[in-house]
Amino acid sequence: MDHRLRRVSMLLLGAVLLGTVGLSVGSWYGGRGVTPPTYDQARKVAAEVLPDEVPYDSNQVVNGSRFDVNFAADDFGSGQVDFWYHDRADCALSEQLRRSTAKQGWQGLRRVPGYLCDGWRAERDGLTVTLNHSASGSTLTVAPAVPNGFLAVTVAGALLGAAAGATLFWLVARQRPPVPLLVGTLVTVGLLPGVAVTWMMTTKLLTEPVWPVWPALAPLLVPLWLVLLAVAVYVRPRRQTQTDSAIGSPGMDAEAGAKAVVASPSGTRMTVTLALVCGLTPFVVAAALILLFLRAQPARAASEPVVPGPKDATVSTTSDTYWAATD
Secondary structure, three states, X not given: OHHHHHHHHHHHHHHHXXXXXXXXXXXXXXXXXXXXXXXXXXXXXXXXXXXXXXXXXXXXXXXXXXXXXXXXXXXXXXXXXXXXXXXXXXXXXXXHHHHHHHHOOOEEEEEEOOOOOOEEEEEEOOEEEEEEEEOOEEEEEEEEOOOOOHHHHXXXXXXXXXHHHHHHHHHHHOOOOOHHHHHHHHHHHHHHHHHHHHHHOXXXXXXXXXXXXXXXXXXXXXXXXXXXXXXXXXXXXHHHHHHHHHHOOOOXXXXXXXXXXXXXXXXXXXHHHXXXXXXXXXXXXXXXXXXXXXXXXXXXXXXXXXXXXXXXXXXXXXXXXXXXXXX
């Protein structure tokens, strides 16, 4: 019974770990080929959803980023145009946008939690408009909508990854000890930081790209994987040698040989090594969270108050004729 329980546990562990990796790969592949809006398109949309307001600043993002990881020009989540209204949060804009989008036929209208009051998000013609409120003002963002097939590809990637992980870990579980314990521990520790951070984005797993988590954690994960590889090389040969010698001893069956190996110095070294690796896991995950938090912080101006974004003289204006080109 215990043997079956270990195999099922290994199968589920592999499905969760590699399924999360597959989910990230699917979110990257499913978001390819997006066409960001031009500045003129975004300006017309802003004038449509907030016709009574004139932004005091704007900025076009050609290649966006998340967790300090740059998107490609055609990646979902990359290009967008931001418009800033007022120098503080104006909750009246939320009601204005809600009425305008409903009247203009925008779909998928839903609330966006924000500072002091909630914003709104709506979608139409392959574009989304999102109104957010913060201490520095209200921001309207015009960006590409979720591409067709994004959800299907993301889910397919997760299912394929889970199937591959379950199969690989099932094959590992069929090996004789200590292979299942060694592989399961090292792979779990190596993938757990990225998996944990990915699943912390539970509200965005199927609606936004989550793959930037992995390249953002690369400075931490790559050295960790190298260390775990060295641990595997250090532990495995000694254990295998002791196992072979124990089993091959005259008058000793396989079960007795395995028991003798467990009590051997090599078995003790492996137990201590794996215990140390498991004990370091919480610290590695905490370091991953701190690293990701620091990389996600936006660049801020040296002076106060904080300016919402860099002003682009070619696309920004403060005159009353800001929307004249749209007429």
